[in-house]
Amino acid sequence: MMLEGQAHSGGNPLPVVTLGPTKRRLRLRDVWITRRVAWMIGLRDMRVKYKQAALGPLWLVIAPLGMLAALTIAFSGVTDTQTSGIPYLPFVLTGLTVWTFISASLSLGASVIPANVALVRRSPLPRIALLGGSMMGNLPPLGVLLAFSLAAAIGYGILPIQALLLPFLITWLMLFTYAALLLISPIAVKYRDTLAIVPLIIQAGIFITPVGYGIDGAPATIKVLLIFNPATGLIEAWRWALLDLPNPSIAAIAIAGGWTLLFLLAGWRIFGRLEVAFADFV
Numbered sequence: 001m002m003l004e005g006q007a008h009s010g011g012n013p014l015p016v017v018t019l020g021p022t023k024r025r026l027r028l029r030d031v032w033i034t035r036r037v038a039w040m041i042g043l044r045d046m047r048v049k050y051k052q053a054a055l056g057p058l059w060l061v062i063a064p065l066g067m068l069a070a071l072t073i074a075f076s077g078v079t080d081t082q083t084s085g086i087p088y089l090p091f092v093l094t095g096l097t098v099w100t101f102i103s104a105s106l107s108l109g110a111s112v113i114p115a116n117v118a119l120v121r122r123s124p125l126p127r128i129a130l131l132g133g134s135m136m137g138n139l140p141p142l143g144v145l146l147a148f149s150l151a152a153a154i155g156y157g158i159l160p161i162q163a164l165l166l167p168f169l170i171t172w173l174m175l176f177t178y179a180a181l182l183l184i185s186p187i188a189v190k191y192r193d194t195l196a197i198v199p200l201i202i203q204a205g206i207f208i209t210p211v212g213y214g215i216d217g218a219p220a221t222i223k224v225l226l227i228f229n230p231a232t233g234l235i236e237a238w239r240w241a242l243l244d245l246p247n248p249s250i251a252a253i254a255i256a257g258g259w260t261l262l263f264l265l266a267g268w269r270i271f272g273r274l275e276v277a278f279a280d281f282v
Contacts, residue, residue, distance in 0.1 A: 035132065038135075041133025042132075042134070042138075064145050067096060071096065082216045083213075083214050086239070091243065092211065095210060095235045097146050097149050098173060099235070101177065102180075103205065105135050108134040110195055112133070113185055113186075131178065135181070160242075169238055172234065180263050180267070205229075205231070208225060210236075230260070232256065233259075234256050236249050237253050
């Protein structure tokens with residue numbers, strides 16, 4: 001409340017008070033208290049996605065297998081791909097697991113606020129629940145690809161002891177993706193051309209991310225670009241844990257950790273500042 005002047009009633013001055021708009025600030029506990037709502041939003045998105053599809057949930061298997069075949073033809077079948085001695089099938093499956101979750105979550109999460117206008121305008125629901133829902137909807141594909149990756153690693157007899165770190169790696173992957181959504185989604189609400197830019201970045205990203213190839217065989221100039229790609233460090237860490245990658249890029253892993261922290265801090269601040277105006281923008 002702000003005091004702007006005084007009025008007089010019966011000779012006594014009375015304060016004239018103007019009530020400013022209520023500005024709700026993002027709170028850390030909002031992430032936890034809206035977890036069930038986020039899960040319901042994720043389930044709704046999955047039902048909508050597969051409800052009118054002829055093959056339904058079978059796309060959870062068909063889509064990754066199709067991408068696996070495309071990467072195998074593009075990299076292993078055409079070029080001499082360096083995989084540090086690891087069989088190509090588990091090598092590419094592990095990279096595809098990480099990349100698919102990131103790209104699918106960003107594709108859906110960038111437009112999740114404009115796509116839920118009714119909830120944004122008419123509900124007091126913390127908007128951050130929508131971001132959680134966009135990630136929850138991509139957990140089943142992550143689970144399918146992870147099962148394929150583990151099966152391939154076990155089938156080739158290369159699953160090492162550090163695979164026990166898998167829960168930590170999954171947490172890191174989700175935290176990185178969540179941090180990126182915190183940064184991208186509010187910008188996409190205010191500047192709608194972001195919704196056209198994000199798919200272009202994702203389409204190009206699979207070629208500048210070592211999903212279907214390793215960074216060891218890349219030229220020096222390209223290798224520097226790959227190392228500073230935040231997804232590279234995540235993939236390197238996953239391949240070290242699941243496939244015992246002999247020489248993972250410590251620099252790429254450290255840089256990915258730095259990007260995660262930077263996205264989290266910047267995204268939290270930007271989302272918190274713009275959240276109060278979402279209803280005006282959509």
